[in-house]
Amino acid sequence: MCAMFHQLDDTIVAVSSPAGTGVRGIIRLSGPGAFELAAGVFTCDDGRSLTELPGHRRVAGRLWMEPSASLPAEAYTFRAPASYTRQDVIELHTLGSPAVLAAVLERLTAAGARPAEPGEFTAWAFFSGAMDLTRVEGVAAIIHARNDSQLRASEALLHGRLSRRSNGLREQLVDLLALVEAEIDFSEEAVEFVTPQRVLDVVGSVSGELAALIHHAPSIERLETLPEVMLAGRPNAGKSTLMNALTNMDRAIQSAMPGTTRDVLSAPLSVPGGEVMLLDAAGLDVGVGMSADEAAGHPDAQAQATARRLMLRSNMLILVVDATDAPRETLEWLRPILPARPMCTALSKSDLVASADVDRLAAELNGPAPVHVVSAVTGQGVALLREEIGRTVFGAGEASAAEVLTLSDRQRQSLRTAYDALCRARRMCEECPDVMNSVELLAIEIRESINALSLLVGEVATEELLGRIFSRFCIGK
Ligand SMILES: Nc1nc2c(ncn2[C@@H]2O[C@H](COP(=O)(O)OP(=O)(O)O)[C@@H](O)[C@H]2O)c(=O)[nH]1
Ligand SMILES: [Mg+2]
Numbered sequence: 240m241c242a243m244f245h246q247l248d249d250t251i252v253a254v255s256s257p258a259g260t261g262v263r264g265i266i267r268l269s270g271p272g273a274f275e276l277a278a279g280v281f282t283c284d285d286g287r288s289l290t291e292l293p294g295h296r297r298v299a300g301r302l303w304m305e306p307s308a309s310l311p312a313e314a315y316t317f318r319a320p321a322s323y324t325r326q327d328v329i330e331l332h333t334l335g336s337p338a339v340l341a342a343v344l345e346r347l348t349a350a351g352a353r354p355a356e357p358g359e360f361t362a363w364a365f366f367s368g369a370m371d372l373t374r375v376e377g378v379a380a381i382i383h384a385r386n387d388s389q390l391r392a393s394e395a396l397l398h399g400r401l402s403r404r405s406n407g408l409r410e411q412l413v414d415l416l417a418l419v420e421a422e423i424d425f426s427e428e429a430v431e432f433v434t435p436q437r438v439l440d441v442v443g444s445v446s447g448e449l450a451a452l453i454h455h456a457p458s459i460e461r462l463e464t465l466p467e468v469m470l471a472g473r474p475n476a477g478k479s480t481l482m483n484a485l486t487n488m489d490r491a492i493q494s495a496m497p498g499t500t501r502d503v504l505s506a507p508l509s510v511p512g513g514e515v516m517l518l519d520a521a522g523l524d525v526g527v528g529m530s531a532d533e534a535a536g537h538p539d540a541q542a543q544a545t546a547r548r549l550m551l552r553s554n555m556l557i558l559v560v561d562a563t564d565a566p567r568e569t570l571e572w573l574r575p576i577l578p579a580r581p582m583c584t585a586l587s588k589s590d591l592v593a594s595a596d597v598d599r600l601a602a603e604l605n606g607p608a609p610v611h612v613v614s615a616v617t618g619q620g621v622a623l624l625r626e627e628i629g630r631t632v633f634g635a636g637e638a639s640a641a642e643v644l645t646l647s648d649r650q651r652q653s654l655r656t657a658y659d660a661l662c663r664a665r666r667m668c669e670e671c672p673d674v675m676n677s678v679e680l681l682a683i684e685i686r687e688s689i690n691a692l693s694l695l696v697g698e699v700a701t702e703e704l705l706g707r708i709f710s711r712f713c714i715g716k
Pocket of ligand 2: 478
């Protein structure tokens with residue numbers, strides 16, 4: 240557990256502009272001493288002290304790296320509670336020079352500011368009630384986002400879509416629980432507050448929505464690593480050359496000698512919809528009908544095993560088939576060792592075959608895996624193949640990606656707990672005609688479900704839970 244959750248009186252400081260040399264460098268301070276500490280390194284051009292300034296001001300001035308050296312800069316002031324963290328916050332904007340930022344940071348820490356831990360600014364926003372937990376996780380997800388659909392999903396999270404949906408469900412349960420508890424409290428009276436049918440209706444509809452959330456949302460954890468797309472095929476099929484053509488890089492080593500690519504080469508590739516990791520491994524060469532012993536005796540057994548394992552792990556396969564070397568037989572040979580994955584066929588080296596023959600071959604090979612005629616030499620088909628990868632991995636429409644609501648494992652777990660409790664409640668209603676005689680048991684399950692949904696938005700969050708979430712942040716956010 241980080242110490243950050245125990246020291247809310249500190250003033251924390253961090254560089255909050257992206258790492259490296261950028262146009263603008265930002266140093267952010269938050270806490271009771273923010274104005275005082277910033278005034279030690281920043282002088283306003285108009286002669287006032289930062290400490291006199293109200294919030295929401297921008298002032299021009301100079302930032303002092305040492306007592307005799309300064310740079311033009313601007314200070315942005317935010318007074319508690321009208322700030323990101325709800326504490327006093329100052330941002331000092333200057334040139335994005337890592338050396339300058341480091342020097343100022345050092346002066347500020349020497350003067351008593353504490354270097355912020357990853358995610359700490361956001362942690363404070365959470366503690367002060369400015370954000371609930373699902374939104375905090377949205378910030379973490381955006382920092383980690385590597386592709387468009389993931390970014391949109393993270394933003395949806397940040398803007399509270401998950402909170403809104405789960406809060407809506409929780410409210411329905413709270414209303415239901417009130418009625419069920421009235422039955423308990425007034426069990427002696429002849430008044431009926433809620434019918435078993437009504438309980439069943441609410442429980443059924445809420446658990447249905449929970450199930451939809453649990454099953455349809457891909458997880459943030461999974462989205463954080465790039466989807467993998469593997470070039471699979473026989474040795475010498477042109478995989479490495481195609482990888483270079485796709486990525487415009489000379490990263491993979493291609494050669495006329497079969498079996499050159501021993502280890503796995505990978506390169507990020509931008510395709511419509513986001514970024515994928517392209518993998519190039521050894522060409523598949525172990526016979527389909529080969530026994531385990533024979534396979535193990537293959538001179539390249541280890542590389543072969545790696546290639547097979549990578550196929551299983553990949554999100555998509557591109558079957559690279561040499562147009563000059565019995566492509567139909569090659570595909571037949573490959574088919575039995577291919578795992579069930581979205582795939583397409585790249586008919587390679589098309590520049591070496593007469594175009595009429597290529598067209599005929601492509602038509603013959605077309606099937607569930609669409610065929611793309613490609614040549615690394617002429618560039619034919621390479622752009623279309625890139626589009627195909629985007630379509631396959633990230634789905635067709637922008638709209639569908641925007642609907643994606645990502646869930647972290649923690650959130651899915653909470654939803655699951657809420658869902659399970661409701662299933663038990665439903666079974667009670669269905670199996671026991673006089674459920675209202677044991678209405679306390681029903682109340683327990685509904686309460687459990689409400690608690691799990693409360694946990695989802697962090698109302699009863701534990702320290703351990705918070706540590707896990709905030710550890711995903713970068714420093715300065
Ligand atoms: N003419 C032509 N030759 C190619 C093309 N792609 C690959 N090659 C050649 O085919 C051989 C094997 O290519 P390579 O990419 O190393 O195959 P890998 O074993 O599947 O990775 C090399 O001599 C490449 O220059 C292509 O599109 N056109
Ligand atoms: Mg190769």
